[in-house]
Amino acid sequence: xxxxxxxxxxxxxxxxxxxxxxxxxxxxxxxxxxxxxxxxxxxxxxxxxxxxxxxxxxxxxxxxxxxxxxxxxxxxxxxxxxxxxxxxxxxxxxxxxxxxxxxxxxxxxxxxxxxxxxxxxxxxxxxxxxxxxxxxxxxxxxxxxxxxxxxxxxxxxxxxxxxxxxxxxxxxxxxxxxxxxxxxxxxxxxxxxxxxxxxxxxxxxxxxxxxxxxxxxxxxxxxxxxxxxxxxxxxxxxxxxxxxxxxxxxxxxxxxxxxxxxxxxxxxxxxxxxxxxxxxxxxxxxxxxxxxxxxxxxxxxxxxxxxxxxxxxxxxxxxxxxxxxxxxxxxxxxxxxxxxxxxxxxxxxxxxxxxxxxxxxxxxxxxxxxxxxxxxxxxxxxxxx
Amino acid sequence: xxxxxxxxxxxxxxxxxxxxxxxxxxxxxxxxxxxxxxxxxxxxxxxxxxxxxxxxxxxxxxxxxxxxxxxxxxxxxxxxxxxxxxxxxxxxxxxxxxxxxxxxxxxxxxxxxxxxxxxxxxxxxxxxxxxxxxxxxxxxxxxxxxxxxxxxxxxxxxxxxxxxxxxxxxxxxxxxxxxxxxxxxxxxxxxxxxxxxxxxxxxxxxxxxxxxxxxxxxxxxxxxxxxxxxxx
Numbered sequence: 001x002x003x004x005x006x007x008x009x010x011x012x013x014x015x016x017x018x019x020x021x022x023x024x025x026x027x028x029x030x031x032x033x034x035x036x037x038x039x040x041x042x043x044x045x046x047x048x049x050x051x052x053x054x055x056x057x058x059x060x061x062x063x064x065x066x067x068x069x070x071x072x073x074x075x076x077x078x079x080x081x082x083x084x085x086x087x088x089x090x091x092x093x094x095x096x097x098x099x100x101x102x103x104x105x106x107x108x109x110x111x112x113x114x115x116x117x118x119x120x121x122x123x124x125x126x127x128x129x130x131x132x133x134x135x136x137x138x139x140x141x142x143x144x145x146x147x148x149x150x151x152x153x154x155x156x157x158x159x160x161x162x163x164x165x166x167x168x169x170x171x172x173x174x175x176x177x178x179x180x181x182x183x184x185x186x187x188x189x190x191x192x193x194x195x196x197x198x199x200x201x202x203x204x205x206x207x208x209x210x211x212x213x214x215x216x217x218x219x220x221x222x223x224x225x226x227x228x229x230x231x232x233x234x235x236x237x238x239x240x241x242x243x244x245x246x247x248x249x250x251x252x253x254x255x256x257x258x259x260x261x262x263x264x265x266x267x268x269x270x271x272x273x274x275x276x277x278x279x280x281x282x283x284x285x286x287x288x289x290x291x292x293x294x295x296x297x298x299x300x301x302x303x304x305x306x307x308x309x310x311x312x313x314x315x316x317x318x319x320x321x322x323x324x325x326x327x328x329x330x331x332x333x334x335x336x337x338x339x340x341x342x343x344x345x346x347x348x349x350x351x352x353x354x355x356x357x358x359x360x361x362x363x364x365x366x367x368x369x370x371x372x373x374x375x376x377x378x379x380x381x382x383x384x385x
Numbered sequence: 386x387x388x389x390x391x392x393x394x395x396x397x398x399x400x401x402x403x404x405x406x407x408x409x410x411x412x413x414x415x416x417x418x419x420x421x422x423x424x425x426x427x428x429x430x431x432x433x434x435x436x437x438x439x440x441x442x443x444x445x446x447x448x449x450x451x452x453x454x455x456x457x458x459x460x461x462x463x464x465x466x467x468x469x470x471x472x473x474x475x476x477x478x479x480x481x482x483x484x485x486x487x488x489x490x491x492x493x494x495x496x497x498x499x500x501x502x503x504x505x506x507x508x509x510x511x512x513x514x515x516x517x518x519x520x521x522x523x524x525x526x527x528x529x530x531x532x533x534x535x536x537x538x539x540x541x542x543x544x545x546x547x548x549x550x551x552x553x554x555x556x557x558x559x560x561x562x563x564x565x566x567x568x569x570x571x572x573x574x575x576x577x578x579x580x581x582x583x584x585x586x587x588x589x590x591x592x593x594x595x596x597x598x599x600x601x602x603x604x605x606x607x608x609x610x611x612x613x614x615x616x617x
Binding site: 001002003005006009010012013288289292293294295296297298299300302377378379382 | 436439441442461462465466468469470473474476480482483484485489492493494495496497503504540544
């Protein structure tokens with residue numbers, strides 16, 4: 001028999017205390033892994049959007065009820081009563097700007113809630129061919145629509161409705177053929193049905209208007225001058241620099257991440273306190289047992305080692321449970337937050353750091369109880385004094 | 386040279402205003418193979434004397450020598466080594482660890498040693514007290530009172546110490562079981578161990594070679610059992 005058998009035997013006997021300490025450590029580790037995983041996923045999503053979003057300016061009506069999310073921005077959507085929209089005249093104004101030559105592309109976009117086979121979806125009307133040029137991540141499985149009755153669908157739409165290229169859908173009594181499926185983008189495009197802009201306008205009775213215009217400046221340094229010119233030329237429009245928008249969101253997310261980490265730190269400290277108090281209580285309860293061990297020749301370091309071994313075992317179980325719990329939380333939690341589209345990131349560094357937190361907290365919290373246990377002299381412990 | 390020598394040992398507790406003298410100028414020697422009982426009423430100092438003999442309770446004055454070694458001149462670490470090498474304890478109410486099997490309880494003093502054959506040594510110690518391997522796998526709660534007592538003795542002798550200290554070893558046992566334990570202690574003395582038992586029960590002293598009576602911290606009688614008068 002070795003000291004570790006003695007340690008394990010005690011934990012097996014005191015299952016309640018062992019469970020309490022394991023739970024405390026698991027909560028600390030789980031919080032740490034969850035927050036860190038979400039932070040990494042957020043950063044990855046932001047980086048992805050920053051690098052992938054083709055257009056660097058978005059023109060939208062200035063005073064509008066914002067109830068749709070597209071490209072990481074909130075924009076005005078239909079079905080919310082009278083909403084301002086941009087017009088063909090606004091689109092034409094872009095071509096007469098002093099810096100019109102700096103406009104590499106101007107894509108009008110119509111966004112309308114639609115219903116396909118009883119499922120509410122988002123219809124996007126745009127110039128599909130030009131969109132495929134501006135958005136390199138739009139990859140089509142199938143063929144690009146060439147006729148008005150052809151549409152593209154996002155991957156989630158395909159999966160939910162069981163649609164594939166060549167199949168038919170009916171919208172407002174009109175039949176459309178799915179010519180292709182967009183590859184997974186990890187964003188809102190996965191939930192879209194993409195039409196020719198004019199066709200979607202006809203279907204919903206909103207011809208000649210659009211929700212926004214995606215503008216690609218030829219050079220990044222032209223973004224600010226173009227923004228100023230557009231805001232002057234189209235008074236009822238708000239111009240959002242996409243990178244600014246995403247960077248703003250990234251900063252907000254960063255603040256949220258800092259807050260999350262601060263809360264995690266607090267949880268870790270509290271967990272450490274719970275571990276220490278529980279172990280101190282255990283040392284007090286085991287006074288006589290410690291006295292017996294000292295009487296049969298155990299030295300102070302043996303007693304301290306025993307307590308630390310128990311902590312090590314509990315830290316291991318806390319680390320495993322906490323890491324698994326944190327990962328599960330990171331995978332499941334974003335699904336309950338509307339509009340939050342995050343990739344599930346399993347980072348080995350985060351897991352290792354989480355395990356490190358378990359051992360750091362568990363062993364640190366056990367140091368004082370181990371010292372107290374080692375200080376018990378046998379005569380006092382056995383109540384010979 | 387006697388195996389155990391106590392020379393004018395005194396043990397005080399408390400402050401100057403409320404000083405309690407638990408042991409007052411006690412001197413005695415115990416030889417190897419001697420079976421002695423320390424007797425006295427509650428509060429007489431017998432348990433304190435036992436703890437001093439057990440290298441667990443440094444006296445306020447006087448010395449304890451075991452095998453010529455001045456015990457309380459050693460560091461705490463060396464005292465622990467000395468306890469492991471020289472002294473086996475049978476505690477009051479036996480104090481077996483409830484979550485360890487009988488075998489594991491006997492192996493308890495060996496757990497800190499980096500040696501091979503610990504299991505075999507423990508089994509041999511159990512065999513010497515009449516417990517087989519089948520009983521060795523049971524928890525204390527699954528053994529009778531007498532069997533638990535024998536496990537406690539096996540634990541005390543597993544390191545083959547020359548001295549056995551027993552604190553009221555039969556206090557909580559029935560007469561028959563208690564007799565078995567006392568017989569075991571007698572056998573250990575016959576094998577050459579110095580056995581010192583603390584008891585308040587005169588009937589437990591039938592097999593001892595010597596009774597040391599303690600009263601108010603002092604030795605009031607130190608002789609064969611029949612000679613020392615035994616107050617209740």
